[in-house]
């Protein structure tokens with residue numbers, strides 16, 4: 001079985017690593033394609049080396065750009081490569097532009113397509129990721145869902161039950177596989193920190209960092225919290241300049257983007273995490289660390305109902321009040337089912353079985369036409 005696995009951006013490397021491992025363990029001929037959506041050493045190479053992900057077999061050189069340019073660059077480079085490779089199946093992960101671009105190419109090439117992290121929905125159509133999620137699922141034959149809410153979304157949108165597989169969360173696979181190594185890192189000592197004496201912040205969503213007025217409101221909330229709990233903020237390249245210009249006090253310490261192991265070490269020992277990241281909401285749930293999500297919604301509601309996450313929006317007063325509340329009261333420690341470190345094994349089982357069952361049925365087979373998914377609106 002030849003499998004093309006695609007990764008392009010920071011969270012993709014974290015998600016694809018256990019999938020590549022599990023498929024390789026089953027004897028698959030895995031071809032790893034890096035789209036180069038993220039290309040800085042700190043956003044790409046450090047993840048490959050720390051996670052033990054082997055060197056990509058192919059780079060697409062897509063780089064940065066507008067949505068159209070970036071998506072198109074990935075598609076133009078991926079199409080002839082896919083044609084030359086002729087895989088049995090393409091596996092895409094997550095919700096970034098590279099995910100959708102490769103899904104479009106694979107579907108139009110008539111290739112079996114599996115989506116890892118299918119079914120997540122924020123119902124916020126202003127998020128580029130929501131467009132990528134909905135469109136990628138529509139193009140995919142095999143929908144690999146991380147949680148029951150994702151399964152329910154897919155069922156409500158009319159996908160066939162034999163397409164939907166509840167497999168668990170691959171980001172948790174990687175977290176659990178690397179947590180002991182991360183805890184051995186000397187990063188707390190290097191930064192002069194004690195466990196539980198600081199908060200950790202990440203910000204990179206366009207809605208939070210692209211408009212200086214939106215960012216100023218968040219910066220003000222962070223400044224207030226940092227007077228009571230010093231904050232660390234490893235910066236995403238998208239937000240670095242804006243954060244540096246935001247006039248944050250010294251109690252909000254800006255750091256470069258961190259490698260995976262140092263970031264996990266800091267996350268695991270934080271008193272509180274404030275974030276707009278998808279993956280960080282999931283990791284804090286598994287680590288039992290309180291998380292405040294600085295967004296109006298989440299596509300990962302299970303981290304709220306079965307985890308440590310609270311969606312607090314972007315109102316300054318609410319953010320500060322919620323930070324004080326969770327620091328005083330703590331949060332329940334609980335973890336969603338199947339977030340057990342074995343999601344990639346289940347994915348490899350499903351993908352192998354689907355390939356062996358060929359010819360597979362595409363979602364639009366006329367003999368079993370599912371109702372078209374309803375448009376998702378906010």
Ligand code: UD1
Pocket residue numbers: 009010011037038039040043064065070095096097098128129204236237238278
């Ligand atoms: C992308 C994803 C987002 C994901 C995030 C993970 C889309 C639409 N967005 O957002 O869902 O949460 O990755 O981190 O796919 N840049 C660099 N170096 C790099 C990469 C980017 O300097 O290695 C800068 C460039 O100025 C670029 C900007 O960051 O224009 C944004 O990068 P891009 O990949 O377009 O989107 P992200 O904000 O990273």
Ligand code: UDP
Pocket residue numbers: 010011014202204234235256257258259260261263264276277278279280283
């Ligand atoms: N991460 C990291 N260093 C950082 C910030 C995040 O290693 O400085 C990791 C984090 O642990 C998680 C992933 O990057 O595994 C999340 O990526 P990001 O927040 O960029 O994307 P999202 O999950 O929002 O799509």
